[in-house]
Amino acid sequence: MEKQNIHILTSQPSVANHFVAELRDVRVQQDSLRFRRNLERLGELLAYEISKTLPYTPSTITTPLGNRHTQLLLEQPVLATIMRAGLPMYQGMLNYFDQAFSTFVGAYRAEEEGQELEVNMEYMASSNLNNRVLILADPMLATGKSLVKSYKGMLRHGQPQQVHIAAIIASPEGVAYVQQEIPEAQLWLGDLDDHLNEHFYIVPGLGDAGDLAFGPKI
Numbered sequence: 248m249e250k251q252n253i254h255i256l257t258s259q260p261s262v263a264n265h266f267v268a269e270l271r272d273v274r275v276q277q278d279s280l281r282f283r284r285n286l287e288r289l290g291e292l293l294a295y296e297i298s299k300t301l302p303y304t305p306s307t308i309t310t311p312l313g314n315r316h317t318q319l320l321l322e323q324p325v326l327a328t329i330m331r332a333g334l335p336m337y338q339g340m341l342n343y344f345d346q347a348f349s350t351f352v353g354a355y356r357a358e359e360e361g362q363e364l365e366v367n368m369e370y371m372a373s374s375n376l377n378n379r380v381l382i383l384a385d386p387m388l389a390t391g392k393s394l395v396k397s398y399k400g401m402l403r404h405g406q407p408q409q410v411h412i413a414a415i416i417a418s419p420e421g422v423a424y425v426q427q428e429i430p431e432a433q434l435w436l437g438d439l440d441d442h443l444n445e446h447f448y449i450v451p452g453l454g455d456a457g458d459l460a461f462g463p464k465i
């Protein structure tokens with residue numbers, strides 16, 4: 248795992264630590280509204296951090312009393328996410344990049360086959376990605392297979408000029424795989440955990456983000 252191109256929100260203490268801590272806490276997790284809202288809040292904070300690195304253009308704003316020069320985004324990014332668990336975090340990013348177009352991917356981790364884990368991708372709706380800033384958000388970066396498969400599928404819809412991948416909790420194994428497969432991406436993480444267990448869950452992680460946000464899958 249290379250350290251360059253990785254930005255970790257909780258590497259400096261801030262209220263982000265509280266939001267990540269609540270996501271992990273087995274007692275607080277029982278409140279699914281709070282769980283979803285914490286995913287959303289971290290999506291907002293990561294969007295704000297990413298926004299500091301995007302291109303801006305000088306603009307003049309007219310108030311009732313005069314003019315003010317400022318810098319505004321050259322263009323809105325395209326926000327992409329992977330259903331289900333990505334939806335609250337995506338909503339947080341959309342709160343801040345409020346005119347962004349969106350890309351949705353339906354992908355899920357299937358049963359493990361021996362030592363391997365397969366990701367099924369069954370749905371994609373995307374706007375044109377050609378020359379755009381793409382932000383791909385998914386709260387959990389475990390093996391990285393969901394993010395890599397989704398990103399590669401998205402390239403059918405154009406070649407972005409900048410790629411940002413945002414995750415709330417990541418494993419070192421997943422980060423290394425994403426860096427190998429998508430070397431052009433900047434990685435924005437809430438926190439970086441210890442390792443994956445034998446079922447490819449992040450340890451200590453938080454459990455199953457999709458189930459905690461939306462209920463167990465049958």
Ligand SMILES: O=P(O)(O)OC[C@H]1O[C@H](OP(=O)(O)OP(=O)(O)O)[C@H](O)[C@@H]1O
Binds near residue numbers: 355457
């Ligand atoms: O890095 P990976 O090993 O691919 O794991 C990460 C994926 O696992 C979760 O989705 P899941 O497959 O559980 O689907 P869900 O969102 O419907 O729960 C999560 O939201 C990621 O998309």
Ligand SMILES: O=c1cc[nH]c(=O)[nH]1
Binds near residue numbers: 449450452455457
């Ligand atoms: O730890 C993990 C790994 C994948 N998906 C989750 O929701 N949690």
Ligand SMILES: [Mg+2]
Binds near residue numbers: 332455456457458
């Ligand atoms: Mg899940």
